[in-house]
Amino acid sequence: MRWAAANQRGAVAPGGGARRRGRRLFKVALLRRAKGMAAPADYPPFQLGKPRFQQTSFYGRFRHFLDIIDPRTLFVTESRLKEAVQLLEDYKHGTLPPGVTNKELWEAQKIKQAIIHPDTNETIFMPFRMSGYIPFGTPIVVGLLLPNQTLASTVFWQWLNQSHNACVNYANRNATKPSPTSKFIQGYLGAVISAVSIAVGLNVLVQRANKFTPATRLLIQRFVPFPAVASANICNVVLMRHTELEEGIDVLDNNGNIVGSSRIAAKHALLETALTRVVLPMPILVLPPIIMSILEKTSLLRSRPRMILPVQSLVCLAAFGLALPLAISLFPQMSEIETSRLEPEIAMATTSKTVVYNKGFSSLGSLMPRVHHWLSMVAAIGGETTSKDQNTTLNSSYSIRTKSMELGKR
Incomplete structure:
Protein backbone atom coordinates (compact mmCIF):
# COMPACT_ATOMS: atom_id res chain seq x y z
CA MET A 1 0.00 0.00 0.00
CA ARG A 2 2.82 2.36 0.85
CA TRP A 3 4.49 1.80 -2.51
CA ALA A 4 1.17 2.29 -4.26
CA ALA A 5 0.66 5.59 -2.47
CA ALA A 6 4.17 6.64 -3.31
CA ASN A 7 3.65 5.81 -6.95
CA GLN A 8 0.46 7.86 -6.99
CA ARG A 9 2.47 10.87 -5.78
CA GLY A 10 4.87 10.47 -8.71
CA ALA A 11 7.58 8.52 -6.86
CA VAL A 12 9.52 5.74 -8.50
CA ALA A 13 10.43 2.24 -7.56
CA PRO A 14 13.60 1.49 -5.55
CA GLY A 15 16.67 2.50 -7.53
CA GLY A 16 14.84 5.35 -9.25
CA GLY A 17 16.24 7.88 -6.80
CA ALA A 18 19.77 6.79 -7.59
CA ARG A 19 19.04 7.13 -11.29
CA ARG A 20 17.61 10.61 -10.77
CA ARG A 21 20.67 11.63 -8.76
CA GLY A 22 22.90 10.25 -11.49
CA ARG A 23 21.02 12.23 -14.13
CA ARG A 24 21.25 15.39 -12.02
CA LEU A 25 25.00 14.93 -11.55
CA PHE A 26 25.37 14.34 -15.28
CA LYS A 27 23.46 17.55 -16.03
CA VAL A 28 25.57 19.47 -13.55
CA ALA A 29 28.73 18.15 -15.19
CA LEU A 30 27.45 19.22 -18.61
CA LEU A 31 26.57 22.67 -17.32
CA ARG A 32 29.98 23.07 -15.74
CA ARG A 33 31.64 21.99 -18.95
CA ALA A 34 29.51 24.40 -20.97
CA LYS A 35 30.49 27.24 -18.67
CA GLY A 36 34.17 26.38 -18.97
CA MET A 37 34.40 25.28 -15.36
CA ALA A 38 36.97 22.58 -14.77
CA ALA A 39 36.35 19.74 -12.38
CA PRO A 40 38.01 20.11 -8.98
CA ALA A 41 40.50 17.38 -9.87
CA ASP A 42 41.88 19.64 -12.60
CA TYR A 43 42.92 22.16 -9.97
CA PRO A 44 44.76 20.39 -7.13
CA PRO A 45 46.01 22.30 -4.08
CA PHE A 46 48.16 25.12 -5.35
CA GLN A 47 51.96 24.91 -5.09
CA LEU A 48 53.94 28.01 -5.98
CA GLY A 49 56.39 27.53 -8.85
CA LYS A 50 55.33 23.94 -9.55
CA PRO A 51 53.36 22.44 -12.45
CA ARG A 52 49.64 21.80 -12.07
CA PHE A 53 49.88 18.38 -13.71
CA GLN A 54 52.03 15.42 -12.71
CA GLN A 55 55.03 14.96 -14.99
CA THR A 56 55.35 11.19 -14.53
CA SER A 57 52.91 10.44 -17.35
CA PHE A 58 52.62 11.48 -20.97
CA TYR A 59 49.15 12.91 -20.32
CA GLY A 60 50.39 15.07 -17.46
CA ARG A 61 53.24 16.45 -19.55
CA PHE A 62 50.87 17.01 -22.47
CA ARG A 63 48.43 19.03 -20.35
CA HIS A 64 51.35 20.96 -18.88
CA PHE A 65 52.70 21.95 -22.29
CA LEU A 66 49.24 22.93 -23.50
CA ASP A 67 49.27 25.52 -20.73
CA ILE A 68 52.79 26.63 -21.65
CA ILE A 69 51.96 27.34 -25.30
CA ASP A 70 48.39 28.58 -24.72
CA PRO A 71 48.13 31.60 -27.09
CA ARG A 72 45.29 33.11 -25.06
CA THR A 73 47.86 34.48 -22.64
CA LEU A 74 49.02 36.81 -25.42
CA PHE A 75 45.84 38.82 -24.89
CA VAL A 76 46.21 39.29 -21.15
CA THR A 77 45.93 42.97 -20.27
CA GLU A 78 48.44 44.85 -18.15
CA SER A 79 45.92 45.18 -15.32
CA ARG A 80 45.17 41.45 -15.38
CA LEU A 81 48.89 40.69 -15.28
CA LYS A 82 49.35 42.94 -12.26
CA GLU A 83 46.44 41.22 -10.52
CA ALA A 84 47.98 37.80 -11.19
CA VAL A 85 51.40 38.87 -9.91
CA GLN A 86 49.89 40.46 -6.80
CA LEU A 87 47.82 37.36 -6.08
CA LEU A 88 50.94 35.18 -6.16
CA GLU A 89 52.76 37.66 -3.92
CA ASP A 90 49.88 37.52 -1.44
CA TYR A 91 50.05 33.73 -1.48
CA LYS A 92 53.81 33.80 -0.95
CA HIS A 93 53.51 36.08 2.08
CA GLY A 94 50.42 34.36 3.50
CA THR A 95 48.14 37.37 2.98
CA LEU A 96 45.63 35.91 0.54
CA PRO A 97 42.17 37.49 0.72
CA PRO A 98 39.36 35.11 1.70
CA GLY A 99 37.60 33.16 -1.01
CA VAL A 100 40.55 32.75 -3.39
CA THR A 101 40.35 29.35 -5.08
CA ASN A 102 43.04 26.98 -6.31
CA LYS A 103 41.84 27.64 -9.84
CA GLU A 104 42.48 31.36 -9.48
CA LEU A 105 45.97 30.71 -8.13
CA TRP A 106 46.87 28.26 -10.89
CA GLU A 107 45.56 30.65 -13.54
CA ALA A 108 47.54 33.52 -12.01
CA GLN A 109 50.73 31.45 -12.11
CA LYS A 110 50.06 30.43 -15.71
CA ILE A 111 49.71 34.08 -16.72
CA LYS A 112 52.84 35.19 -14.91
CA GLN A 113 55.00 32.35 -16.22
CA ALA A 114 53.81 33.02 -19.78
CA ILE A 115 54.67 36.72 -19.74
CA ILE A 116 57.30 37.44 -17.08
CA HIS A 117 60.90 36.19 -17.31
CA PRO A 118 61.53 34.04 -14.19
CA ASP A 119 64.98 35.52 -13.51
CA THR A 120 64.81 39.16 -14.58
CA ASN A 121 61.10 39.71 -13.79
CA GLU A 122 60.88 41.65 -17.04
CA THR A 123 58.09 41.29 -19.58
CA ILE A 124 59.10 39.08 -22.52
CA PHE A 125 58.46 40.60 -25.94
CA MET A 126 55.28 39.02 -27.30
CA PRO A 127 56.69 37.31 -30.45
CA PHE A 128 59.38 35.65 -28.35
CA ARG A 129 57.13 34.20 -25.65
CA MET A 130 56.46 30.47 -25.70
Whole structure:
Protein backbone atom coordinates (compact mmCIF):
# COMPACT_ATOMS: atom_id res chain seq x y z
CA MET A 1 0.00 0.00 0.00
CA ARG A 2 2.82 2.36 0.85
CA TRP A 3 4.49 1.80 -2.51
CA ALA A 4 1.17 2.29 -4.26
CA ALA A 5 0.66 5.59 -2.47
CA ALA A 6 4.17 6.64 -3.31
CA ASN A 7 3.65 5.81 -6.95
CA GLN A 8 0.46 7.86 -6.99
CA ARG A 9 2.47 10.87 -5.78
CA GLY A 10 4.87 10.47 -8.71
CA ALA A 11 7.58 8.52 -6.86
CA VAL A 12 9.52 5.74 -8.50
CA ALA A 13 10.43 2.24 -7.56
CA PRO A 14 13.60 1.49 -5.55
CA GLY A 15 16.67 2.50 -7.53
CA GLY A 16 14.84 5.35 -9.25
CA GLY A 17 16.24 7.88 -6.80
CA ALA A 18 19.77 6.79 -7.59
CA ARG A 19 19.04 7.13 -11.29
CA ARG A 20 17.61 10.61 -10.77
CA ARG A 21 20.67 11.63 -8.76
CA GLY A 22 22.90 10.25 -11.49
CA ARG A 23 21.02 12.23 -14.13
CA ARG A 24 21.25 15.39 -12.02
CA LEU A 25 25.00 14.93 -11.55
CA PHE A 26 25.37 14.34 -15.28
CA LYS A 27 23.46 17.55 -16.03
CA VAL A 28 25.57 19.47 -13.55
CA ALA A 29 28.73 18.15 -15.19
CA LEU A 30 27.45 19.22 -18.61
CA LEU A 31 26.57 22.67 -17.32
CA ARG A 32 29.98 23.07 -15.74
CA ARG A 33 31.64 21.99 -18.95
CA ALA A 34 29.51 24.40 -20.97
CA LYS A 35 30.49 27.24 -18.67
CA GLY A 36 34.17 26.38 -18.97
CA MET A 37 34.40 25.28 -15.36
CA ALA A 38 36.97 22.58 -14.77
CA ALA A 39 36.35 19.74 -12.38
CA PRO A 40 38.01 20.11 -8.98
CA ALA A 41 40.50 17.38 -9.87
CA ASP A 42 41.88 19.64 -12.60
CA TYR A 43 42.92 22.16 -9.97
CA PRO A 44 44.76 20.39 -7.13
CA PRO A 45 46.01 22.30 -4.08
CA PHE A 46 48.16 25.12 -5.35
CA GLN A 47 51.96 24.91 -5.09
CA LEU A 48 53.94 28.01 -5.98
CA GLY A 49 56.39 27.53 -8.85
CA LYS A 50 55.33 23.94 -9.55
CA PRO A 51 53.36 22.44 -12.45
CA ARG A 52 49.64 21.80 -12.07
CA PHE A 53 49.88 18.38 -13.71
CA GLN A 54 52.03 15.42 -12.71
CA GLN A 55 55.03 14.96 -14.99
CA THR A 56 55.35 11.19 -14.53
CA SER A 57 52.91 10.44 -17.35
CA PHE A 58 52.62 11.48 -20.97
CA TYR A 59 49.15 12.91 -20.32
CA GLY A 60 50.39 15.07 -17.46
CA ARG A 61 53.24 16.45 -19.55
CA PHE A 62 50.87 17.01 -22.47
CA ARG A 63 48.43 19.03 -20.35
CA HIS A 64 51.35 20.96 -18.88
CA PHE A 65 52.70 21.95 -22.29
CA LEU A 66 49.24 22.93 -23.50
CA ASP A 67 49.27 25.52 -20.73
CA ILE A 68 52.79 26.63 -21.65
CA ILE A 69 51.96 27.34 -25.30
CA ASP A 70 48.39 28.58 -24.72
CA PRO A 71 48.13 31.60 -27.09
CA ARG A 72 45.29 33.11 -25.06
CA THR A 73 47.86 34.48 -22.64
CA LEU A 74 49.02 36.81 -25.42
CA PHE A 75 45.84 38.82 -24.89
CA VAL A 76 46.21 39.29 -21.15
CA THR A 77 45.93 42.97 -20.27
CA GLU A 78 48.44 44.85 -18.15
CA SER A 79 45.92 45.18 -15.32
CA ARG A 80 45.17 41.45 -15.38
CA LEU A 81 48.89 40.69 -15.28
CA LYS A 82 49.35 42.94 -12.26
CA GLU A 83 46.44 41.22 -10.52
CA ALA A 84 47.98 37.80 -11.19
CA VAL A 85 51.40 38.87 -9.91
CA GLN A 86 49.89 40.46 -6.80
CA LEU A 87 47.82 37.36 -6.08
CA LEU A 88 50.94 35.18 -6.16
CA GLU A 89 52.76 37.66 -3.92
CA ASP A 90 49.88 37.52 -1.44
CA TYR A 91 50.05 33.73 -1.48
CA LYS A 92 53.81 33.80 -0.95
CA HIS A 93 53.51 36.08 2.08
CA GLY A 94 50.42 34.36 3.50
CA THR A 95 48.14 37.37 2.98
CA LEU A 96 45.63 35.91 0.54
CA PRO A 97 42.17 37.49 0.72
CA PRO A 98 39.36 35.11 1.70
CA GLY A 99 37.60 33.16 -1.01
CA VAL A 100 40.55 32.75 -3.39
CA THR A 101 40.35 29.35 -5.08
CA ASN A 102 43.04 26.98 -6.31
CA LYS A 103 41.84 27.64 -9.84
CA GLU A 104 42.48 31.36 -9.48
CA LEU A 105 45.97 30.71 -8.13
CA TRP A 106 46.87 28.26 -10.89
CA GLU A 107 45.56 30.65 -13.54
CA ALA A 108 47.54 33.52 -12.01
CA GLN A 109 50.73 31.45 -12.11
CA LYS A 110 50.06 30.43 -15.71
CA ILE A 111 49.71 34.08 -16.72
CA LYS A 112 52.84 35.19 -14.91
CA GLN A 113 55.00 32.35 -16.22
CA ALA A 114 53.81 33.02 -19.78
CA ILE A 115 54.67 36.72 -19.74
CA ILE A 116 57.30 37.44 -17.08
CA HIS A 117 60.90 36.19 -17.31
CA PRO A 118 61.53 34.04 -14.19
CA ASP A 119 64.98 35.52 -13.51
CA THR A 120 64.81 39.16 -14.58
CA ASN A 121 61.10 39.71 -13.79
CA GLU A 122 60.88 41.65 -17.04
CA THR A 123 58.09 41.29 -19.58
CA ILE A 124 59.10 39.08 -22.52
CA PHE A 125 58.46 40.60 -25.94
CA MET A 126 55.28 39.02 -27.30
CA PRO A 127 56.69 37.31 -30.45
CA PHE A 128 59.38 35.65 -28.35
CA ARG A 129 57.13 34.20 -25.65
CA MET A 130 56.46 30.47 -25.70
CA SER A 131 52.73 31.20 -25.92
CA GLY A 132 53.50 33.13 -29.10
CA TYR A 133 55.66 30.47 -30.68
CA ILE A 134 52.86 28.86 -32.69
CA PRO A 135 51.10 32.09 -33.82
CA PHE A 136 54.35 33.79 -34.81
CA GLY A 137 56.12 30.62 -35.94
CA THR A 138 53.40 29.26 -38.21
CA PRO A 139 54.01 31.83 -41.01
CA ILE A 140 57.66 30.77 -40.99
CA VAL A 141 56.70 27.10 -41.25
CA VAL A 142 54.38 27.95 -44.15
CA GLY A 143 57.25 29.78 -45.83
CA LEU A 144 59.63 26.87 -45.29
CA LEU A 145 57.15 24.49 -46.95
CA LEU A 146 56.27 26.63 -49.97
CA PRO A 147 56.67 24.66 -53.23
CA ASN A 148 58.90 25.71 -56.13
CA GLN A 149 61.17 27.89 -54.04
CA THR A 150 63.99 29.86 -55.59
CA LEU A 151 67.49 29.94 -54.16
CA ALA A 152 66.83 33.33 -52.58
CA SER A 153 63.55 32.26 -50.95
CA THR A 154 65.12 29.07 -49.60
CA VAL A 155 67.95 31.03 -47.98
CA PHE A 156 65.54 33.66 -46.64
CA TRP A 157 63.12 31.28 -44.93
CA GLN A 158 65.86 29.14 -43.41
CA TRP A 159 67.62 32.27 -42.13
CA LEU A 160 64.36 33.71 -40.76
CA ASN A 161 63.56 30.45 -38.98
CA GLN A 162 66.94 30.27 -37.27
CA SER A 163 66.86 33.99 -36.45
CA HIS A 164 63.44 33.68 -34.85
CA ASN A 165 64.64 30.73 -32.79
CA ALA A 166 67.75 32.61 -31.73
CA CYS A 167 65.63 35.53 -30.52
CA VAL A 168 63.36 33.20 -28.56
CA ASN A 169 66.41 31.47 -27.08
CA TYR A 170 67.89 34.76 -25.95
CA ALA A 171 64.63 36.22 -24.65
CA ASN A 172 64.11 33.12 -22.47
CA ARG A 173 67.75 32.59 -21.52
CA ASN A 174 68.91 31.58 -18.05
CA ALA A 175 69.74 34.98 -16.59
CA THR A 176 70.98 33.57 -13.27
CA LYS A 177 73.69 31.50 -14.95
CA PRO A 178 74.16 33.35 -18.22
CA SER A 179 76.06 31.80 -21.09
CA PRO A 180 78.60 33.97 -22.91
CA THR A 181 77.09 35.92 -25.78
CA SER A 182 79.72 34.35 -28.01
CA LYS A 183 78.16 30.94 -27.39
CA PHE A 184 74.74 32.16 -28.56
CA ILE A 185 76.32 33.71 -31.65
CA GLN A 186 78.30 30.55 -32.34
CA GLY A 187 75.21 28.38 -32.07
CA TYR A 188 73.17 30.78 -34.21
CA LEU A 189 75.73 30.99 -37.01
CA GLY A 190 76.26 27.24 -36.98
CA ALA A 191 72.51 26.58 -37.21
CA VAL A 192 72.03 29.12 -40.02
CA ILE A 193 74.97 27.85 -42.07
CA SER A 194 74.02 24.19 -41.71
CA ALA A 195 70.31 24.78 -42.42
CA VAL A 196 70.94 26.93 -45.49
CA SER A 197 73.66 24.62 -46.83
CA ILE A 198 71.56 21.47 -46.52
CA ALA A 199 68.41 23.11 -47.93
CA VAL A 200 70.19 24.66 -50.91
CA GLY A 201 72.27 21.55 -51.57
CA LEU A 202 69.29 19.19 -51.54
CA ASN A 203 67.23 21.48 -53.76
CA VAL A 204 70.05 21.61 -56.30
CA LEU A 205 70.43 17.82 -56.25
CA VAL A 206 66.70 17.29 -56.73
CA GLN A 207 66.53 19.77 -59.60
CA ARG A 208 69.45 18.06 -61.36
CA ALA A 209 67.99 14.58 -60.93
CA ASN A 210 66.75 13.76 -64.41
CA LYS A 211 65.23 10.47 -63.33
CA PHE A 212 62.41 12.23 -61.48
CA THR A 213 59.27 13.49 -63.13
CA PRO A 214 58.32 17.12 -62.42
CA ALA A 215 55.59 15.96 -60.04
CA THR A 216 57.97 13.68 -58.15
CA ARG A 217 60.61 16.40 -58.03
CA LEU A 218 58.09 18.85 -56.56
CA LEU A 219 56.97 16.29 -53.98
CA ILE A 220 60.54 15.59 -52.86
CA GLN A 221 61.32 19.29 -52.59
CA ARG A 222 58.47 19.68 -50.11
CA PHE A 223 60.39 17.54 -47.61
CA VAL A 224 63.72 19.38 -47.94
CA PRO A 225 63.06 21.67 -44.91
CA PHE A 226 63.02 18.72 -42.52
CA PRO A 227 66.61 17.48 -43.07
CA ALA A 228 67.75 21.11 -43.19
CA VAL A 229 66.20 21.90 -39.81
CA ALA A 230 67.30 18.56 -38.35
CA SER A 231 70.90 19.18 -39.37
CA ALA A 232 70.73 22.67 -37.86
CA ASN A 233 69.45 21.13 -34.63
CA ILE A 234 72.37 18.71 -34.44
CA CYS A 235 74.86 21.45 -35.24
CA ASN A 236 73.35 23.67 -32.56
CA VAL A 237 73.60 20.89 -29.95
CA VAL A 238 77.23 20.17 -30.75
CA LEU A 239 78.30 23.82 -30.75
CA MET A 240 76.44 24.73 -27.57
CA ARG A 241 77.34 21.67 -25.52
CA HIS A 242 80.62 20.25 -26.81
CA THR A 243 82.45 21.31 -23.61
CA GLU A 244 80.32 18.84 -21.65
CA LEU A 245 82.14 15.97 -23.35
CA GLU A 246 85.35 17.16 -21.69
CA GLU A 247 83.99 18.37 -18.36
CA GLY A 248 81.16 15.87 -17.88
CA ILE A 249 77.72 16.48 -16.38
CA ASP A 250 76.41 15.87 -12.89
CA VAL A 251 74.83 12.51 -12.07
CA LEU A 252 72.62 12.07 -9.01
CA ASP A 253 71.81 9.10 -6.80
CA ASN A 254 68.40 8.00 -5.51
CA ASN A 255 68.48 10.66 -2.80
CA GLY A 256 69.28 13.48 -5.18
CA ASN A 257 72.90 13.78 -4.06
CA ILE A 258 75.42 14.69 -6.72
CA VAL A 259 77.71 11.67 -7.12
CA GLY A 260 80.12 13.35 -9.52
CA SER A 261 80.62 14.58 -13.07
CA SER A 262 80.55 11.93 -15.76
CA ARG A 263 81.81 12.30 -19.31
CA ILE A 264 80.06 9.07 -20.29
CA ALA A 265 76.73 10.45 -19.06
CA ALA A 266 77.48 13.65 -20.99
CA LYS A 267 77.96 11.62 -24.16
CA HIS A 268 74.63 9.85 -23.59
CA ALA A 269 72.90 13.17 -22.87
CA LEU A 270 74.29 14.72 -26.04
CA LEU A 271 73.25 11.76 -28.19
CA GLU A 272 69.76 11.64 -26.67
CA THR A 273 69.31 15.36 -27.16
CA ALA A 274 70.49 15.22 -30.76
CA LEU A 275 68.19 12.28 -31.48
CA THR A 276 65.12 13.93 -30.01
CA ARG A 277 65.87 17.17 -31.82
CA VAL A 278 65.83 15.22 -35.06
CA VAL A 279 62.63 13.32 -34.27
CA LEU A 280 60.50 16.07 -32.77
CA PRO A 281 60.35 18.48 -35.76
CA MET A 282 59.19 15.61 -37.96
CA PRO A 283 55.40 15.98 -37.51
CA ILE A 284 55.57 19.74 -38.09
CA LEU A 285 57.68 19.59 -41.26
CA VAL A 286 56.60 16.22 -42.67
CA LEU A 287 52.85 15.98 -42.05
CA PRO A 288 51.83 19.18 -43.90
CA PRO A 289 53.57 18.19 -47.18
CA ILE A 290 51.90 14.77 -47.06
CA ILE A 291 48.48 16.27 -46.35
CA MET A 292 48.85 18.97 -49.01
CA SER A 293 49.95 16.46 -51.66
CA ILE A 294 46.63 14.71 -51.08
CA LEU A 295 44.46 17.82 -50.85
CA GLU A 296 45.90 19.36 -54.01
CA LYS A 297 44.54 16.42 -55.99
CA THR A 298 40.97 17.21 -54.96
CA SER A 299 38.65 18.93 -57.42
CA LEU A 300 38.16 21.84 -55.01
CA LEU A 301 41.79 22.94 -55.06
CA ARG A 302 42.33 22.00 -58.70
CA SER A 303 39.57 24.36 -59.74
CA ARG A 304 40.59 27.03 -57.20
CA PRO A 305 44.41 27.18 -57.12
CA ARG A 306 44.30 30.46 -55.19
CA MET A 307 43.00 28.53 -52.19
CA ILE A 308 46.13 26.38 -51.97
CA LEU A 309 48.12 28.86 -49.88
CA PRO A 310 45.30 29.56 -47.36
CA VAL A 311 44.62 25.83 -47.03
CA GLN A 312 48.31 25.09 -46.57
CA SER A 313 48.48 27.78 -43.89
CA LEU A 314 45.59 26.16 -42.01
CA VAL A 315 47.18 22.72 -42.35
CA CYS A 316 50.50 24.04 -41.00
CA LEU A 317 48.73 25.78 -38.13
CA ALA A 318 46.84 22.60 -37.22
CA ALA A 319 49.96 20.45 -37.46
CA PHE A 320 51.98 22.96 -35.44
CA GLY A 321 49.32 23.39 -32.77
CA LEU A 322 48.54 19.70 -32.33
CA ALA A 323 51.85 18.01 -33.03
CA LEU A 324 54.04 20.36 -31.02
CA PRO A 325 52.65 19.63 -27.52
CA LEU A 326 52.31 15.94 -28.38
CA ALA A 327 55.90 15.73 -29.55
CA ILE A 328 57.34 17.65 -26.62
CA SER A 329 55.44 15.47 -24.16
CA LEU A 330 56.97 12.24 -25.43
CA PHE A 331 60.32 12.63 -23.70
CA PRO A 332 60.87 13.09 -19.95
CA GLN A 333 63.60 15.51 -18.98
CA MET A 334 65.62 13.18 -16.74
CA SER A 335 67.43 10.08 -17.99
CA GLU A 336 68.59 7.07 -16.00
CA ILE A 337 71.77 5.05 -16.46
CA GLU A 338 73.35 2.12 -14.62
CA THR A 339 76.40 3.03 -12.56
CA SER A 340 78.25 0.01 -13.99
CA ARG A 341 78.28 1.77 -17.37
CA LEU A 342 79.92 4.92 -16.00
CA GLU A 343 83.48 5.73 -14.96
CA PRO A 344 84.89 3.49 -12.18
CA GLU A 345 85.22 6.43 -9.79
CA ILE A 346 81.51 7.23 -10.24
CA ALA A 347 80.46 3.62 -9.65
CA MET A 348 82.59 3.43 -6.50
CA ALA A 349 81.24 6.71 -5.11
CA THR A 350 77.67 5.46 -4.63
CA THR A 351 75.77 2.36 -3.59
CA SER A 352 72.95 3.10 -6.05
CA LYS A 353 72.70 0.75 -9.00
CA THR A 354 71.41 3.56 -11.18
CA VAL A 355 71.87 7.32 -11.30
CA VAL A 356 69.99 10.06 -13.13
CA TYR A 357 71.15 13.03 -15.13
CA ASN A 358 69.52 16.03 -16.73
CA LYS A 359 69.92 15.50 -20.45
CA GLY A 360 69.29 19.17 -21.19
CA PHE A 361 66.40 20.72 -23.02
CA SER A 362 65.78 18.60 -26.08
CA SER A 363 62.37 19.62 -27.28
CA LEU A 364 62.87 20.64 -30.92
CA GLY A 365 66.20 22.39 -30.96
CA SER A 366 66.25 24.97 -33.72
CA LEU A 367 62.57 24.59 -34.36
CA MET A 368 61.65 24.56 -30.68
CA PRO A 369 64.14 26.60 -28.65
CA ARG A 370 65.69 25.72 -25.33
CA VAL A 371 63.86 27.71 -22.69
CA HIS A 372 64.96 28.18 -19.10
CA HIS A 373 61.59 28.50 -17.41
CA TRP A 374 60.33 25.42 -19.26
CA LEU A 375 63.25 23.52 -17.82
CA SER A 376 62.57 24.84 -14.33
CA MET A 377 59.04 23.48 -14.54
CA VAL A 378 59.59 20.27 -16.47
CA ALA A 379 62.96 18.86 -15.49
CA ALA A 380 61.61 16.63 -12.76
CA ILE A 381 60.47 13.06 -12.41
CA GLY A 382 57.54 13.32 -10.06
CA GLY A 383 55.98 16.61 -10.99
CA GLU A 384 57.79 18.54 -8.25
CA THR A 385 60.13 21.05 -9.88
CA THR A 386 62.43 23.92 -9.18
CA SER A 387 61.25 27.02 -7.43
CA LYS A 388 62.65 30.49 -8.04
CA ASP A 389 65.83 29.75 -6.12
CA GLN A 390 66.23 26.46 -8.01
CA ASN A 391 65.99 24.30 -4.86
CA THR A 392 64.14 21.34 -6.26
CA THR A 393 62.30 18.55 -4.51
CA LEU A 394 60.84 15.70 -6.53
CA ASN A 395 57.64 13.81 -5.85
CA SER A 396 59.59 10.61 -6.33
CA SER A 397 62.76 9.74 -4.48
CA TYR A 398 64.85 12.22 -6.43
CA SER A 399 65.87 15.69 -5.31
CA ILE A 400 67.61 17.61 -8.04
CA ARG A 401 70.23 20.09 -6.94
CA THR A 402 70.72 23.54 -8.41
CA LYS A 403 73.83 22.63 -10.35
CA SER A 404 72.08 19.97 -12.38
CA MET A 405 69.39 22.40 -13.41
CA GLU A 406 71.63 25.10 -14.89
CA LEU A 407 70.47 25.54 -18.45
CA GLY A 408 73.50 27.63 -19.21
CA LYS A 409 75.63 24.51 -18.87
CA ARG A 410 73.18 22.45 -20.82
